[in-house]
Amino acid sequence: MPHREILSAAGLASAELTGGDLVVTTPVDGSEIARVKSSTPADVTATIARSKAAFEAWRRVPAPRRGELVRLIGEELRAAKEDLGRLVTLEAGKILQEGLGEVQEMIDICDFAVGLSRQLYGLTIASERPGHAMRETWHPMGVCAIISAFNFPVAVWSWNAALALVCGDPIIWKPSEKTPLTALATLKICERALARFGEAPDGLIQVVIGGRDVGAALTESPDVAIVSATGSTRMGRTVGAAVAARFGRSILELGGNNAMIVAPTADLDMALRAIVFAAVGTAGQRCTTLRRLIVHKDVYHKLLPRLKAVYDGLPIGDPLQPGTLVGPLVDEAAAVGMERALERARAEGGTVHGGGRALGNRFPSGAYVHPAIAEMPKQSAVVCEETFAPILYVMRYETIDQAIAIQNGVPQGLSSSIFSTDVRETEEFVSATGSDCGIANVNIGPSGAEIGGAFGGEKETGGGRESGSDAWKAYMRRQTNTVNYSRALPLAQGIKFEI
Numbered sequence: 377m378p379h380r381e382i383l384s385a386a387g388l389a390s391a392e393l394t395g396g397d398l399v400v401t402t403p404v405d406g407s408e409i410a411r412v413k414s415s416t417p418a419d420v421t422a423t424i425a426r427s428k429a430a431f432e433a434w435r436r437v438p439a440p441r442r443g444e445l446v447r448l449i450g451e452e453l454r455a456a457k458e459d460l461g462r463l464v465t466l467e468a469g470k471i472l473q474e475g476l477g478e479v480q481e482m483i484d485i486c487d488f489a490v491g492l493s494r495q496l497y498g499l500t501i502a503s504e505r506p507g508h509a510m511r512e513t514w515h516p517m518g519v520c521a522i523i524s525a526f527n528f529p530v531a532v533w534s535w536n537a538a539l540a541l542v543c544g545d546p547i548i549w550k551p552s553e554k555t556p557l558t559a560l561a562t563l564k565i566c567e568r569a570l571a572r573f574g575e576a577p578d579g580l581i582q583v584v585i586g587g588r589d590v591g592a593a594l595t596e597s598p599d600v601a602i603v604s605a606t607g608s609t610r611m612g613r614t615v616g617a618a619v620a621a622r623f624g625r626s627i628l629e630l631g632g633n634n635a636m637i638v639a640p641t642a643d644l645d646m647a648l649r650a651i652v653f654a655a656v657g658t659a660g661q662r663c664t665t666l667r668r669l670i671v672h673k674d675v676y677h678k679l680l681p682r683l684k685a686v687y688d689g690l691p692i693g694d695p696l697q698p699g700t701l702v703g704p705l706v707d708e709a710a711a712v713g714m715e716r717a718l719e720r721a722r723a724e725g726g727t728v729h730g731g732g733r734a735l736g737n738r739f740p741s742g743a744y745v746h747p748a749i750a751e752m753p754k755q756s757a758v759v760c761e762e763t764f765a766p767i768l769y770v771m772r773y774e775t776i777d778q779a780i781a782i783q784n785g786v787p788q789g790l791s792s793s794i795f796s797t798d799v800r801e802t803e804e805f806v807s808a809t810g811s812d813c814g815i816a817n818v819n820i821g822p823s824g825a826e827i828g829g830a831f832g833g834e835k836e837t838g839g840g841r842e843s844g845s846d847a848w849k850a851y852m853r854r855q856t857n858t859v860n861y862s863r864a865l866p867l868a869q870g871i872k873f874e875i
């Protein structure tokens with residue numbers, strides 16, 4: 377399907393794709409596909425004001441009614457799955473299967489949030505005073521800004537958006553500068569749902585386009601109650617500090633440096649498939665991508681040759697074509713970053729298999745690369761950094777304690793996994809003394825989480841949790857209520873204070 381057709385099938389008319397200042401290119405072949413208008417500072421101010429007004433109304437709508445809007449968004453997403461999935465592939469470069477998977481993730485979180493809209497449960501708490509009732513209730517919080525990254529241009533937004541909407545919070549979305557089109561197309565899908573819903577306030581779901589200045593206007597505004605940001609640790613340091621400086625609430629999902637331990641008892645066939653999907657899927661550009669493989673010395677010589685053979689035969693190519701497993705990197709800078717990291721790996725004593733540019737003749741302006749395996753003598757400096765590219769650092773271990781220490785020995789703490797059929801090891805790995813990550817898996821890779829669990833991680837990953845479980849609580853304010861229904865006024869802690 378020609379690029380222009382993909383854009384129009386996703387509802388983007390040529391008028392809105394021309395004349396702007398922000399050039400959008402497709403990683404598929406590096407060509408320009410649109411020029412969209414960035415938001416001015418005045419636009420952002422007006423957007424925040426509209427959102428604030430929308431909050432006044434939306435917080436009064438009963439949560440199950442708010443859920444009805446999210447149900448309609450889910451319905452519209454089902455109808456638009458193919459078209460939006462293909463646009464994700466065109467704009468972000470991930471293979472079509474993953475583009476479609478991303479839209480499925482949006483549909484799933486909508487379903488989850490609809491159920492949640494009837495389950496925003498509080499607590500009743502035993503009061504120490506007679507004739508008193510204590511409880512904890514959850515109220516809408518306010519305007520929620522969502523700053524999303526290019527690699528999951530729509531799914532991660534939807535984790536935040538679906539929850540924020542049922543929790544009573546209007547949303548302002550600042551997509552990555554690299555992927556504004558998927559945001560504009562998703563906004564149209566939401567607008568169809570809003571029209572069917574009929575009673576939502578203006579400005580409930582808005583998009584602002586731009587770079588750091590637009591992000592800063594959101595993070596610094598005291599009228600933005602919540603800032604949920606996904607991206608690099610560097611970005612998170614700025615956003616987190618700016619939001620904290622005004623005592624706002626941030627939800628940060630930042631860098632990952634995810635590992636897999638392959639134990640001597642591991643099912644190596646399964647491990648092999650899991651490693652390849654997690655390390656080269658999305659061309660190594662997931663927050664949850666497998667970047668470090670920690671292999672027991674007794675199985676190293678069995679696993680590594682098989683892994684290298686699979687890498688040698690990986691179908692690298694046009695992400696829109698069926699059969700491709702590895703699409704392009706997002707842009708030239710990403711390919712340069714990968715090359716630099718591999719040079720450092722060599723300088724730190726590593727042996728690199730693969731790497732280098734691919735398909736230069738067919739796509740001279742595309743950033744296609746061969747995924748790389750770097751066998752490292754130890755967890756040196758380059759291994760401790762997140763390079764957003766398909767580089768898999770491989771290290772050996774002898775004892776499980778040593779493997780866990782290597783797994784935990786990096787600044788990031790998003791996802792982790794172990795392949796082992798020894799229950800002592802697997803339970804140790806998910807125990808208090810095991811993996812220090814927000815996600816710890818057994819006999820599956822570190823990526824590809826389902827929406828039902830809370831998603832996020834510790835340390836430099838930022839500590840935020842989004843998506844399932846009770847992540848919704850971050851989008852609401854907790855209120856503790858003590859109600860005295862007696863005719864006396866006893867004080868807590870037995871204090872006597874007679875007047």
Ligand code: UN1
Pocket residue numbers: 481527528532606661662663664822823824825826
């Ligand atoms: C991300 O890369 O920011 O668990 C999100 C996964 C996906 C989400 C990744 N469900 O890999």
